[in-house]
Amino acid sequence: MVQSTNNSSVSRRDLLKAAAASGGALAAGSISVSAAAESNKENLPPNVADWSTSLGEGVDTNPYGKPSEFEKDVVRRSVRWLTASTESSVNFTPLHELDGIITPNGLCFERHHSGVAEVNPTDHRLMINGLVEKPLIFTMEDIMRFPRTNKIFFLECAANSGMEWRGAQLNGCQFTQGMIHCVQYTGVRLKYILEEAGLKTNAKWLMPEGGDSAGMNRSVPLAKALDDCLLAFKMNGEALRPEQGYPLRLVVPGWEGNMWVKWLRRIEVGDMPWHTREETSKYTDLMENGKSRRFTWVMDCKSVITNPSPQAPINHGKGHTVLTGLAWSGQGTVDRVDITLDGGKNWHAARIDGPRLPKALHRFYYEFDWDGSPLLLQSRAVDSTGYVQPTKDELRTVRGTNSIYHNNGIQTWHVLKNGEVENVEIS
Amino acid sequence: MVQSTNNSSVSRRDLLKAAAASGGALAAGSISVSAAAESNKENLPPNVADWSTSLGEGVDTNPYGKPSEFEKDVVRRSVRWLTASTESSVNFTPLHELDGIITPNGLCFERHHSGVAEVNPTDHRLMINGLVEKPLIFTMEDIMRFPRTNKIFFLECAANSGMEWRGAQLNGCQFTQGMIHCVQYTGVRLKYILEEAGLKTNAKWLMPEGGDSAGMNRSVPLAKALDDCLLAFKMNGEALRPEQGYPLRLVVPGWEGNMWVKWLRRIEVGDMPWHTREETSKYTDLMENGKSRRFTWVMDCKSVITNPSPQAPINHGKGHTVLTGLAWSGQGTVDRVDITLDGGKNWHAARIDGPRLPKALHRFYYEFDWDGSPLLLQSRAVDSTGYVQPTKDELRTVRGTNSIYHNNGIQTWHVLKNGEVENVEIS
Numbered sequence: 001m002v003q004s005t006n007n008s009s010v011s012r013r014d015l016l017k018a019a020a021a022s023g024g025a026l027a028a029g030s031i032s033v034s035a036a037a038e039s040n041k042e043n044l045p046p047n048v049a050d051w052s053t054s055l056g057e058g059v060d061t062n063p064y065g066k067p068s069e070f071e072k073d074v075v076r077r078s079v080r081w082l083t084a085s086t087e088s089s090v091n092f093t094p095l096h097e098l099d100g101i102i103t104p105n106g107l108c109f110e111r112h113h114s115g116v117a118e119v120n121p122t123d124h125r126l127m128i129n130g131l132v133e134k135p136l137i138f139t140m141e142d143i144m145r146f147p148r149t150n151k152i153f154f155l156e157c158a159a160n161s162g163m164e165w166r167g168a169q170l171n172g173c174q175f176t177q178g179m180i181h182c183v184q185y186t187g188v189r190l191k192y193i194l195e196e197a198g199l200k201t202n203a204k205w206l207m208p209e210g211g212d213s214a215g216m217n218r219s220v221p222l223a224k225a226l227d228d229c230l231l232a233f234k235m236n237g238e239a240l241r242p243e244q245g246y247p248l249r250l251v252v253p254g255w256e257g258n259m260w261v262k263w264l265r266r267i268e269v270g271d272m273p274w275h276t277r278e279e280t281s282k283y284t285d286l287m288e289n290g291k292s293r294r295f296t297w298v299m300d301c302k303s304v305i306t307n308p309s310p311q312a313p314i315n316h317g318k319g320h321t322v323l324t325g326l327a328w329s330g331q332g333t334v335d336r337v338d339i340t341l342d343g344g345k346n347w348h349a350a351r352i353d354g355p356r357l358p359k360a361l362h363r364f365y366y367e368f369d370w371d372g373s374p375l376l377l378q379s380r381a382v383d384s385t386g387y388v389q390p391t392k393d394e395l396r397t398v399r400g401t402n403s404i405y406h407n408n409g410i411q412t413w414h415v416l417k418n419g420e421v422e423n424v425e426i427s
Numbered sequence: 428m429v430q431s432t433n434n435s436s437v438s439r440r441d442l443l444k445a446a447a448a449s450g451g452a453l454a455a456g457s458i459s460v461s462a463a464a465e466s467n468k469e470n471l472p473p474n475v476a477d478w479s480t481s482l483g484e485g486v487d488t489n490p491y492g493k494p495s496e497f498e499k500d501v502v503r504r505s506v507r508w509l510t511a512s513t514e515s516s517v518n519f520t521p522l523h524e525l526d527g528i529i530t531p532n533g534l535c536f537e538r539h540h541s542g543v544a545e546v547n548p549t550d551h552r553l554m555i556n557g558l559v560e561k562p563l564i565f566t567m568e569d570i571m572r573f574p575r576t577n578k579i580f581f582l583e584c585a586a587n588s589g590m591e592w593r594g595a596q597l598n599g600c601q602f603t604q605g606m607i608h609c610v611q612y613t614g615v616r617l618k619y620i621l622e623e624a625g626l627k628t629n630a631k632w633l634m635p636e637g638g639d640s641a642g643m644n645r646s647v648p649l650a651k652a653l654d655d656c657l658l659a660f661k662m663n664g665e666a667l668r669p670e671q672g673y674p675l676r677l678v679v680p681g682w683e684g685n686m687w688v689k690w691l692r693r694i695e696v697g698d699m700p701w702h703t704r705e706e707t708s709k710y711t712d713l714m715e716n717g718k719s720r721r722f723t724w725v726m727d728c729k730s731v732i733t734n735p736s737p738q739a740p741i742n743h744g745k746g747h748t749v750l751t752g753l754a755w756s757g758q759g760t761v762d763r764v765d766i767t768l769d770g771g772k773n774w775h776a777a778r779i780d781g782p783r784l785p786k787a788l789h790r791f792y793y794e795f796d797w798d799g800s801p802l803l804l805q806s807r808a809v810d811s812t813g814y815v816q817p818t819k820d821e822l823r824t825v826r827g828t829n830s831i832y833h834n835n836g837i838q839t840w841h842v843l844k845n846g847e848v849e850n851v852e853i854s
Binding site (some may be wrong): 038048049051052053054055056057058059060061062063064065066067068069070071074075076078079085086087089090091097098099100101102105106108109110112114115116117118119120121122123124141144145146147148149150151152183184185186211212213215234236237238239241242243246249263265283318319320321322324351353354355357363365367427 | 441459476478479481482483484485486487488489490491492493494496497501502503504505512513514516517518524525527528529530531532534535537538539541542543544545546547548549550551568571572573574575576577578580611612638639640642649661663664665666668669670673674690692726742745746747748749751778780781782784790792794800805824
């Protein structure tokens with residue numbers, strides 16, 4: 001039976017000793033691991049666990065469930081010095097604690113410009129105005145009467161990894177790549193709503209506007225809106241979370257998260273871009289020559305190793321090690337991910353596992369035997385257009401270091417002999 | 428702009444009046460809806476909503492997020508008279524509130540036999556014993572060192588719809604079909620763990636055993652274990668929830684949920700089935716002749732209309748109506764779903780939208796114009812083996828009405844003139 005909770009530290013030591021002594025648990029073949037599994041049943045403590053001898057809580061305890069108390073450190077985290085206030089800040093997804101491609105709703109990164117708007121869905125309206133035949137106002141119930149679709153998409157903030165432009169700064173992929181999540185959205189194609197209003201022939205651009213007090217707005221080209229944009233009201237099956245724009249958000253697949261306007265209250269149709277604050281002083285990439293790249297909407301192909309990583313060191317010592325991470329591209333699917341353990345001298349194909357959906361996260365794995373020596377880990381993704389994820393230095397050569405946005409450079413983790421991991425740069 | 432929260436009832440009435448008067452919002456074409464959208468901007472109230480004029484909560488408020496207060500009724504529900512105690516009971520998924528194919532972790536139905544075991548993952552062990560070359564004991568960390576895989580699967584209790592064998596009884600798909608959920612699991616193939624222990628040549632059956640005080644156990648044929656069973660430790664990206672077997676559960680794709688042993692502490696390998704309590708006095712189907720069907724593991728093809736349904740009436744009156752629901756098969760994918768509005772006289776192909784993954788939920792839609800007359804709604808699914816979901820009467824003809832389990836019969840909803848919906852039977 002399982003071990004007792006009363007003397008777990010002693011019995012774990014016994015197990016490890018037994019495993020080391022027997023060696024018999026180390027099986028052959030590609031799937032074997034040098035685990036602490038052991039074959040000596042006599043080492044088992046006589047007690048059984050408390051949870052095997054007592055009644056647990058009943059089904060009336062949690063109408064809406066929550067994680068185990070033992071997972072209390074699996075949370076979003078913010079960086080206090082990053083912004084002036086918590087209402088205009090970021091809460092990062094703990095990528096190092098997750099697996100698969102779905103981000104649970106409670107851990108989806110959040111970024112606001114005036115805090116979380118708490119919208120009453122009964123009173124919420126969406127207005128379509130501007131270059132349309134019939135300006136329209138929709139209730140949430142109206143919107144839900146259009147044909148719905150379900151799509152799994154990643155959402156990445158343009159500023160994800162932005163703090164890394166000037167060198168390795170933050171110790172943990174939660175902070176360096178954690179402005180991303182991936183859920184299944186349910187919504188209505190924006191195309192249907194626009195067709196209901198009737199587009200005038202000179203309509204070329206949209207300006208979605210948020211219902212928060214920041215009134216977040218961006219210019220979106222009409223072609224994108226008609227292609228694959230959604231008005232989403234559900235994520236992972238249930239209603240959008242307040243911090244994700246409840247009750248209605250714009251979904252702009254593959255494009256920077258700032259355009260996915262939350263608490264969506266209005267879409268104006270126009271014939272040219274508006275050049276709002278959020279696409280001039282912000283969300284443009286300042287180059288070395290003082291000019292800015294504008295309309296850099298697509299999130300280019302990128303990847304990161306989530307384990308091992310600074311917040312998730314190797315605790316088991318030498319031997320079989322599961323390396324895992326995430327890859328994505330705003331242009332489509334990810335065709336391959338390569339891994340290096342030695343800072344780029346040798347590359348190995350990672351195994352992509354799970355659905356490979358366009359503009360969604362892809363999960364990759366690379367299993368290897370660690371000999372206990374230091375490692376320089378990198379992942380490099382290639383997308384379905386043939387685009388290869390660049391190094392940070394390659395990006396800097398082209399764009400300089402003034403920018404905050406669109407850093408999709410290769411991340412390097414330095415694994416030390418003791419299994420700890422640091423964020424480093426190599427050239 | 429959006430309406431004020433201060434006078435929403437008045438302004439909604441205005442909007443509806445305006446829509447009725449103008450009629451101009453009812454566009455043509457297949458995607459149009461007879462919505463309350465309207466073209467008269469003068470009817471808008473002068474105020475803007477509170478949430479558009481004040482700061483919301485900052486990112487330090489919810490390290491682990493939660494649903495909007497306006498969604499507080501979207502919860503799992505239990506039926507008190509169904510079982511003797513809450514520790515041995517069921518909490519049903521609110522299917523009528525969900526969309527897409529992913530069930531959020533907080534709303535996954537739960538069923539226990541001695542309450543929710545609160546397991547400390549550090550102290551948890553999995554033992555493999557019986558007809559193996561090397562009995563082994565694994566820590567959670569050991570298990571996570573095997574190659575992982577990610578799969579989206581439904582889990583359905585064998586007793587789902589069990590209360591309907593003797594006629595329509597419960598008003599709501601949460602209660603009639605809500606013993607089901609669908610998440611992305613991350614885990615290790617059971618095959619790898621068994622290979623590590625080394626199967627003896629006479630090994631033919633497994634008995635997984637739970638770490639709860641019920642010590643839940645079932646006989647699983649080895650062929651299934653080697654085919655697609657997983658030892659799962661994550662669901663929808665994060666750790667399993669306690670009520671779903673944290674930290675480790677067996678995943679038996681397409682087979683009845685009772686076999687997906689939670690809080691998994693031991694797997695015994697044997698040469699014949701054990702005939703435990705849970706596969707003799709329970710989870711066998713008592714026939715009219717007094718004999719029981721045994722080993723009825725597969726969950727056959729089934730579907731249900733989730734909206735409209737008794738808990739989700741039609742509130743918008745006549746006109747464009749979105750009908751949606753779920754279909755699934757333990758044998759593979761769902762090839763088609765047909766819908767009848769008139770109790771089976773005429774059938775119409777539903778649109779299946781979203782990923783079509785084997786042994787996962789499928790989401791279907793059927794949009795129609797409701798003329799306000801009573802309807803008898805049914806959905807009928809056909810899976811990739813050609814199996815057609817039967818009527819309840821067809822099932823009763825073969826199996827009688829003594830059984831509790833494996834009722835995959837067609838569900839009928841009676842829509843009344845006022846939009847309310849009842850659970851009925853027709854023959």
